Amino acid sequence: MQKLKDQLKEIIVRDLKLQGIEPAGIEDDAPLFEEGLGLDSLDAVELVVLVQKHFGVQIEDMDEGQAAFKSINTLAEFIDARR
Amino acid sequence: MGKVKRTPLYLLEALGHNIFYLFLLLFGQGGAYLLLKPVIATYLLFSRKIHRNSACYLKRRFPDHGPARLWLDTYRLVHSFGQVLVDRGWLGLRRKAQLRGELIGGERLLELVAEGKGLVLLTAHVGNWQTALAHIRGLEVPINSLMHYEEEAVAKHYFDLRDGTAPFRIIKSDGFMGGMIESTAALGRGEVVTIMGDRYAGGPWAEVEFLGGKARLPSAAYSLAAATGAPVAILLAAKTGRRSYTIKVWDDFYPATGARHDRQRDLGRWADRFAKSLEGYVRQNPYQWYNFFDLWSQ
Numbered sequence: 001m002q003k004l005k006d007q008l009k010e011i012i013v014r015d016l017k018l019q020g021i022e023p024a025g026i027e028d029d030a031p032l033f034e035e036g037l038g039l040d041s042l043d044a045v046e047l048v049v050l051v052q053k054h055f056g057v058q059i060e061d062m063d064e065g066q067a068a069f070k071s072i073n074t075l076a077e078f079i080d081a082r083r
Numbered sequence: 084m085g086k087v088k089r090t091p092l093y094l095l096e097a098l099g100h101n102i103f104y105l106f107l108l109l110f111g112q113g114g115a116y117l118l119l120k121p122v123i124a125t126y127l128l129f130s131r132k133i134h135r136n137s138a139c140y141l142k143r144r145f146p147d148h149g150p151a152r153l154w155l156d157t158y159r160l161v162h163s164f165g166q167v168l169v170d171r172g173w174l175g176l177r178r179k180a181q182l183r184g185e186l187i188g189g190e191r192l193l194e195l196v197a198e199g200k201g202l203v204l205l206t207a208h209v210g211n212w213q214t215a216l217a218h219i220r221g222l223e224v225p226i227n228s229l230m231h232y233e234e235e236a237v238a239k240h241y242f243d244l245r246d247g248t249a250p251f252r253i254i255k256s257d258g259f260m261g262g263m264i265e266s267t268a269a270l271g272r273g274e275v276v277t278i279m280g281d282r283y284a285g286g287p288w289a290e291v292e293f294l295g296g297k298a299r300l301p302s303a304a305y306s307l308a309a310a311t312g313a314p315v316a317i318l319l320a321a322k323t324g325r326r327s328y329t330i331k332v333w334d335d336f337y338p339a340t341g342a343r344h345d346r347q348r349d350l351g352r353w354a355d356r357f358a359k360s361l362e363g364y365v366r367q368n369p370y371q372w373y374n375f376f377d378l379w380s381q
Contacts, residue, residue, distance in 0.1 A: 017343040042287055042306040042346065044260040048267040049310045060268045062259035 005076045007054075015050050016043055028072045036071070044069065051075075057082045104172060112173045112180070112325070119165045127158055137161070139377035143294040144369050156370070163370040167211045167322065181326070182211075186219070188332025192316060195335060196222050201270030201313040203304050207281035207361055208373045210320030215330045219275075219318075226251040226275045229262045231284055251277065261286045263307060270311040278304040280317070280357045281374065283381055289347070289354035293362060298378040305338040305353035306346075312337075315353070317360045321368045333360035 009023035012032075016039070030036045032047075039047070047069065048059045057079050059065050068078035099122075106115045127133060137157045141148075145156055174180050186192075195202050204226075206215070219226065228251045254269070254276070256262040266276045280300060289302040308315045316335040322328045334356060340349040365372045 019343065040287070041260045041263055041303065042310075045263045045267050045303075045307050045310040048264055049271075052271060058268060058271065059264055061265050062262070065264035066259040 001076060001080060004080060005072050008072055008075055008079075011050055011054055012037070012047070016046055026072060030071060032069055032071060032075070051079060055079045055083055103169065104176065107169070107172050107176050111177070112169060115169045115173065116166060116325075119162060119169060123158060123162050123165055127154070127161065133157065133161060133375075136375035136377075139379065140294075140372065140374045143296060143379070144365060146295070159370045160373075163322070164373045167373075170211055170322075183327040184215070185323075185327070185329045186331075187329055189221075191332050191335060192219070192222060192318075195314045195316055196224055196273075196275065198314070199273045201273050201311060202275045203270070203308045203313050203315045204275055204277040205280040205304055205315055205317045205357055206277055207279060207319055207364075209364060209368070209371050210322050210328055210330075215318070215320035215328070219330070222275060224274050225269070225272075226277065227254050227266065227269045228252070228277045229254045229256050229266055230279065231256045256284075256286075261303060263303060266307055267311055270307065270313045276307070276313075277318075278307075280304060280354075281361060281372075281378075282376065283378070287350065289351035291351065291355045291358040293358045293378070294365070296379045298358070299381040300354045300358060300378070302350040302354050305350050306340065309338045309340045309349075317357055319360070319364045321364070321371055333363065 005028055006023065009026045012018065012026070013021055013023045018037070021037070026037060033039045033044070044065065048065070051057050051059060059068060059078075064078070068075050103115055103118065106118050110117075134154070134157055137160055138153065141153055141156045141160065145152070148156060170182065174182065192202070192204075204219075230253060254262040254265045266278075269276050278301075283299045283301045287302045287306060288299050289305075290297050291300050292298075293300075304315065307313070314335055314337050317333040318330060319333055320328055320330045336353070336356060338350075338353040340346050361372070
């Protein structure tokens with residue numbers, strides 16, 4: 001599971017083009033959106049596409065998204081349960 | 084959902100709707116159109132708010148019109164909107180009622196859908212957009228419509244009246260991330276997602292040049308298309324006669340965004356393209372853009 005979390009951090013920093021943030025510096029339980037990593041609704045769209053592209057897992061609706069996008073921990077658990 | 088408060092204004096409005104429905108049943112579309120004229124004239128005589136709300140757009144569309152002509156412009160705008168509402172009621176109440184629609188650029192829509200990347204169909208508060216959506220059933224892929232609560236209520240009302248089956252699935256824009264997750268999933272399945280491009284109601288936005296001023300338009304649609312690789316087509320409907328309308332594909336493109344810090348600028352470029360199409364539309368159909376908001380002061 002830790003490998004998946006590290007992979008997610010790298011994908012988020014690289015593909016969402018986050019500047020000044022190191023993958024290793026992202027806390028597993030820090031919020032991804034707003035006050036945490038600072039992602040917004042435009043990033044949410046890209047994140048849905050990235051999860052599909054890299055892990056073959058489709059996030060279908062806002063209930064799934066809201067639960068999965070809380071933190072690296074929740075996103076990794078979501079992907080792990082569905083692939 | 085909270086219980087509706089039955090204020091005198093609410094009851095008066097309900098009575099007005101019922102009178103229109105009665106006219107539609109007894110005298111058809113033509114009868115309701117006739118009733119529309121005195122009702123709107125009276126409304127315009129007593130409501131200062133409608134003049135204020137219409138003026139934001141009309142003064143920009145007709146900068147050389149004085150107060151008297153602007154009053155007439157407001158009448159024509161509200162009257163045209165009233166006709167669209169009557170048409171909706173008429174189509175809903177009379178099972179055999181039909182409007183003749185002409186789709187200009189339909190082949191291009193088919194080509195874009197055939198690419199299998201999904202399609203973001205940008206539209207606006209023009210013409211009778213519910214009828215227009217019903218007209219594009221022929222695309223042979225499911226159609227989703229991203230809309231906020233008010234539009235959703237109107238759409239449901241219209242299709243409940245019609246035959247109980249909407250030609251599209253509604254994605255609520257007032258949920259988590261503004262419905263972007265469901266929209267992304269739909270595009271991923273190669274489906275069509277329709278979005279109103281002319282009303283900013285929260286979320287990401289872009290400032291564009293529109294009718295001689297800077298206006299704020301929503302930009303999530305372009306981000307959605309850029310992230311998923313889906314094309315965007317701009318589709319606007321216009322009423323051309325009592326029982327006829329056209330739906331035209333004004334433009335289509337593949338939005339792309341570059342570096343993160345340039346994202347706002349990139350999205351603005353695509354929103355600007357939509358604004359150009361809409362401006363072309365209002366030049367041709369000045370009384371069919373039902374905008375009663377001041378986009379230029381948001």
